[in-house]
Amino acid sequence: MRAQSAVSCTVGRISCAAVGKWRCKLMKKLDGDVQLNKELHRICNLDLPESELLRGKLNTAYRQIYEKAEIERKAGERKKMKTNRFSIIKPAAIAAGLMIIVLGGVGVANPALAAEIPIIGKIFAYLEEKVSYPGNYSENAFTVGIQDQENVSETYEGAENNSETGNDVRENGFVQSKNGITVAVTEFSRDNGKLYMALRITNEEGFPEDFMEKRPEGQLSHLQCNSSAVVHWDGKEDASYSEGEGNIPLYDIEGEFQDEHTFVGIAMAEFDDLAGSTGIDFTFHSFYGFLTSTHEVMGHVAGEAETFMIPEHDMKIYEGSWSFNFALDAESADQTEEIIVDQKNGEGFGISKVVRSAYEITAEPVFPEGVNKADYIVSILDIDGKPLESHGGTVEQYATYGRNTDTVTICLMKFETWLEYKGENADKQTENAVFSVRVDLK
Incomplete structure (x- = not known):
């Protein structure tokens, strides 16, 4: 069962079908995965209406969301994600979208x-x-x-x-x-x-x-x-x-x-x-x-x-x-750099180009024919070999703020491998990538 078909009702002005789509897209905020894990765990353990049918189907949907949302990304979503603002909604908004009552202390701003x-x-x-x-x-x-x-x-x-x-x-x-x-x-x-x-x-x-x-x-x-x-x-x-x-x-x-x-x-x-x-x-x-x-x-x-x-x-x-x-000034305001890399290995994995704007950097991957592109992710390391943070929570768009990106290392990785080496083991991303390349942007 697809997650977006789990429940049919209306949340304010937002349909529950749309909420289902939110769930899948919200999984893409990988840099907030610790918070998200906690929030999903909390939501999944809340009391639902007395219906074993509903409980079973929702639990199945949540499990599918968590396990497959990233792996099942379609190739075309890479571009769409750039304009999709659902990716920045925080876990508190997930709870609201799922129509679960969020209780807790409410403080007053200073x-x-x-x-x-x-x-x-x-x-x-x-x-x-x-x-x-x-x-x-x-x-x-x-x-x-x-x-x-x-x-x-x-x-x-x-x-x-x-x-x-x-x-x-x-x-x-x-x-x-x-x-x-x-x-x-x-x-x-x-x-x-x-x-x-x-x-x-x-x-x-x-x-x-x-x-x-x-x-x-x-x-x-x-x-x-x-x-x-x-x-x-x-x-x-x-x-x-x-x-x-x-x-x-x-x-x-x-x-x-x-x-x-x-x-x-x-x-x-x-x-x-x-x-x-x-x-x-x-x-x-x-x-x-x-x-x-x-x-x-x-x-x-x-x-x-x-x-x-x-x-x-x-x-x-x-x-x-x-x-x-x-x-807008059509010329002076556009500070985008595009570096053509056009490199790939014998298996057909590679990087075609790197694009750096005033505030973020992205890389365009190359895949061999027949490969499921959704099984892979691009990670970018700064000049010191440290992974960049996402820009606004969107996968494969990385913030350059406060980081030296004059030289970067681009790693094309299996998604499961990236999950293993995205934290303290990030220094091992290069050696575990299916393809990596060092690019000079100076």
Whole structure:
């Protein structure tokens, strides 16, 4: 039984079929596998509705997810994963998606934090090391709306006066207010496929306490969102990204709650290609999060007549929209290097090229005919032979932040072998790879 057919019901606005797809894609966040293992173990041991049929089928689905999700990756998914934001959703969101009640202590964000983060041009510097997609964004940022940020308080007050009618307050291009929510873009940066935005989001009524659940040391909070975008080029047709197109550019913002009214974060919106693009029209349609409170909905196992009641998390949704235009320099903003390697061994395994952008590095593998490409993974080691961390939790996209990647070692490995040598034994990846090559990027 495929995991996505395990249960049929509705979670808020999200179908359980989609939740099933989440499960498979979430398995791809391999650098968080310790947390994920714990969360899946916790979920699998929670009390389910009294149904042996349901329990058996769900346990089978979970087992299949854990054992096969990575091995069964199709070759075409390598490209799709680059634009799939489901890969960054953390284990807490998995639990919400699975409609399991998440209980536990809820803490209040530290109000003193507000004084620690200057508004203008400093959010990148404050958070760029903490997000799951680290980068030196503050050194490559376009700081926008400095005057806009000085007027944030005025915009906020204007939002109060217009919140009842839902009128959109537009004090300037990079501060947008609607329905009591003010979204301010303070900085942005981009590479060949991603747009990074430093955001300050203020809520007139205050965010729910559940949103500000106390996090373990080193973990950021998350604010979910629905978004769309249009990418523009000169002499080339625009590219659209939206829920309807099936390629939403951004689902999740990582950051911190300064207090109950203010969230600051860095958003990473993903696109197929931004090389040579001249601008992006980006829209946040809504912001939302899951609450600890629940209500029951009716569900059933696909192909079975039995029905049962299952808990569904309540959601708090803030409807917009908030739209921004980012003008891009088609030439100077594109810092991508592409190194042709074009090497393979006698068995046909190899690497065709290495691509390094401002914030991440990838390598394109070569396989012999008839080989299941999903059984293999590309690992990249820095100049000191240490494996790079994933950029935003996506397999085979690696962050370069704080690492020397002037020379890298590319290892094409069997997936099971990589699991064995991804931790403390990473120094043995080269000798256990089906193919490895050292590439000079200086």
